[in-house]
Amino acid sequence: MNILNDDRTMLAKSVRALLSKRSGSPDVRAATTTPDRFDRDLWTTLCEQIGVGGLLIDDEHGGAAGSLIDAAVVAEELGRMLTPSPMLGTACLAATLLAATTDDDARARLLPGIATGATVVSACLADECGRWSGARLGVQARLEHEWTLTGTAHYVLDAGAADTFVVLATNDGDPGLFEVGAHTPGVAVSDGGTLDPTRALYRVTFDDANARPIAAADPVRAVDHALSCATVLLAAEQVGAAARCLELTVDYTTSRTQFGRPIGSLQALAHRMADLHVLVESARAAAYVAAQSMTEHGASNPDVSVAKVWCSDAFGAVAADCVQLHGGIAITWEHDMHLFFKRAHASSLLFGSPGTHVAALAEDAGFSSELPPS
Numbered sequence: 161m162n163i164l165n166d167d168r169t170m171l172a173k174s175v176r177a178l179l180s181k182r183s184g185s186p187d188v189r190a191a192t193t194t195p196d197r198f199d200r201d202l203w204t205t206l207c208e209q210i211g212v213g214g215l216l217i218d219d220e221h222g223g224a225a226g227s228l229i230d231a232a233v234v235a236e237e238l239g240r241m242l243t244p245s246p247m248l249g250t251a252c253l254a255a256t257l258l259a260a261t262t263d264d265d266a267r268a269r270l271l272p273g274i275a276t277g278a279t280v281v282s283a284c285l286a287d288e289c290g291r292w293s294g295a296r297l298g299v300q301a302r303l304e305h306e307w308t309l310t311g312t313a314h315y316v317l318d319a320g321a322a323d324t325f326v327v328l329a330t331n332d333g334d335p336g337l338f339e340v341g342a343h344t345p346g347v348a349v350s351d352g353g354t355l356d357p358t359r360a361l362y363r364v365t366f367d368d369a370n371a372r373p374i375a376a377a378d379p380v381r382a383v384d385h386a387l388s389c390a391t392v393l394l395a396a397e398q399v400g401a402a403a404r405c406l407e408l409t410v411d412y413t414t415s416r417t418q419f420g421r422p423i424g425s426l427q428a429l430a431h432r433m434a435d436l437h438v439l440v441e442s443a444r445a446a447a448y449v450a451a452q453s454m455t456e457h458g459a460s461n462p463d464v465s466v467a468k469v470w471c472s473d474a475f476g477a478v479a480a481d482c483v484q485l486h487g488g489i490a491i492t493w494e495h496d497m498h499l500f501f502k503r504a505h506a507s508s509l510l511f512g513s514p515g516t517h518v519a520a521l522a523e524d525a526g527f528s529s530e531l532p533p534s
Contacts (some may be wrong), residue, residue, distance in 0.1 A: 163448050168233045174210050175237040178202075183243040185496050188358060191244050196321035197360040198244035206245070207277030210234075213251045214275030216389070217259065221271035228389055232396035232451040236444075239400030242358045242499055246280050249317025252393050254281040254326055257337075257386035263375040266339060270324060282322040282342075284313030284364055285383055292387055292511050299329040299366055301338060307373055308346075309338060309366040315510075319349045319362035326374065327366070328383055335379045338371040345369065356506035358499060388460035391511045395447040395471035398507055402440050402471075402478040405500045409433065409482040429485060436478050443474035462524055465517035472508035479504040 164172075182202050183191075191199040207213035215231045217223025224230075231252060238247055255274050258267050258281070273279025287295035292315075299311035309329055319325070322342045329338055340347060346369035352361040376382050410433060413424030423429055450467035454460075479501045483490040490497035508514060 163229055163452055164233070168230060171210070171230060172233050172237055175206070175212070175234050176240070178205065178210070179237060179241045179243055183241045188242055188244065188499075192357045192360075198246065198318075198321065200321070202243075203245050204277045207275070211275075212247060213277045216252060216255050217271050217275045221267060222275040223271065224275075227451075227455045228392055229448065229451045229455055231389075231393055232447060235393040235396040236400035236403075236447075239397035240404040242401060242496075242503060244358050244360070246318045246321070248390060248393055248397065249282060250274055250280050253285075253317065253386050253390040254283045256389045257283055257326060257382055258374075260382035260385050261337060261374050261376040261379075266372075266374045270339075273323075279323050280318050280321045281324045281326060282316050282319045282362075282364070283386065284316050284325050284327040285387070286313065286315040288312070288314050290315060290509060290513075293384055295328075297328060297330045297335065299327055301329040301331040301336060301371065301373075303331070307338065307371045308368045309340060309371045310368055312363055312365045314361075314363055315352060316349075316362045316364050317359075319364050320351075320360060322349075325364060327371070328379065329371075337374040337376050337379045337382070339374055340366065340369055340371045354506060356499075356502045358503060359506065384460055385458075387511055388454060388464045391464050391468050392447065392450045392454055394507060394510060395443075395450060395467040398471040398475040398504070399440065399444045399447050401500055401503055401507075402443060402475040405475075405478050405482045405497070406433065406436050406440055408497065409436075409485050412486055432481060432485070436481055439474040439478055443471045446470040462521055465521050468512065468517045469514040469521075472504075472514045475504045476508055 187199065211224045212234045214223030215226035215234065216228065219225045235247060238245055251274060255271060258270055270279065270281055274281055284299065285295060286292050287298050299309050299313055302308050309327060313327060324342060325340045327338045327340055328335060346367040348365045350363045352363055354361045410424065413429055414422050416423050446467045450463040453463040483497050483501055486497055489495050
């Protein structure tokens with residue numbers, strides 16, 4: 161089976177062509193300073209002209225009914241340019257979470273807006289320590305005359321531009337999903353102060369905020385499914401960013417001369433970049449195998465954790481080496497390499513660190529889940 165068929169190749173080319181015109185380095189830096197922390201006009205164009213917002217939404221709710229592989233193709237292109245967008249947080253995490261519920265009304269109200277790019281929905285799932293799956297829920301739900309939420313959710317994607325929050329909260333120890341309007345009294349959003357300026361994460365605090373329950377047969381299972389989908393897209397995004405790092409480095413080393421010759425022609429540097437190319441391609445294989453596994457089986461599987469670990473480590477290694485190969489220019493504010501370096505470190509911790517996923521793989525294989533001291 162050819163995972164990247166002609167249709168997906170055309171999808172990648174369409175997204176890349178648009179991003180090359182409207183998401184260059186100056187555009188990315190400008191977008192990070194806006195209140196939304198992304199270019200809303202660009203996101204609307206991506207949704208309306210290419211349909212990226214609805215790739216993981218069924219046609220009944222205005223989506224394209226695409227697969228996770230299709231979404232991974234888009235995520236890889238967004239990662240290449242470090243384009244800030246609601247693709248990961250809204251079009252994947254929130255959309256797949258809503259799709260996994262049994263609440264027809266909530267899906268009918270929220271999914272069409274996500275598909276068109278008109279609505280930004282943020283999922284509040286992580287705890288203060290950065291745990292996503294198995295998080296110690298910091299938001300409590302209470303029912304008196306109506307449902308209210310109190311507590312704080314951490315590391316929330318897209319919260320600064322959100323219209324609606326989908327919150328995992330606990331009521332007398334039982335987890336449940338709730339919908340809260342972003343402008344509901346008692347809801348406060350604050351900047352999470354992240355390392356990566358191209359991906360904003362927020363804290364969302366609820367103080368007796370009115371909420372609407374979302375029906376779900378198994379809220380925790382729905383959350384785990386959504387997290388697995390988002391983890392695959394994050395891996396694809398890391399692949400795109402790592403590939404772009406290497407492209408920039410090859411361009412630099414073939415134009416930068418020393419001792420009368422391009423430094424890229426030096427054997428030591430050429431071999432080093434060849435090794436980075438192997439890392440990028442192996443990471444791409446891991447990401448798309450995970451996307452295919454999720455598409456075929458529709459449930460979390462070890463391939464997802466393998467992709468998270470390998471793509472995080474590969475991107476980190478590529479970014480670090482590319483900084484060295486660029487020399488001092490790479491650590492200046494004007495050069496983009498430091499943005500890739502920051503994205504590499506920040507993205508490795510999103511949706512669980514590599515160590516967390518290694519422990520999960522070990523436990524699934526019947527080994528001790530405790531990692532040896534590093």
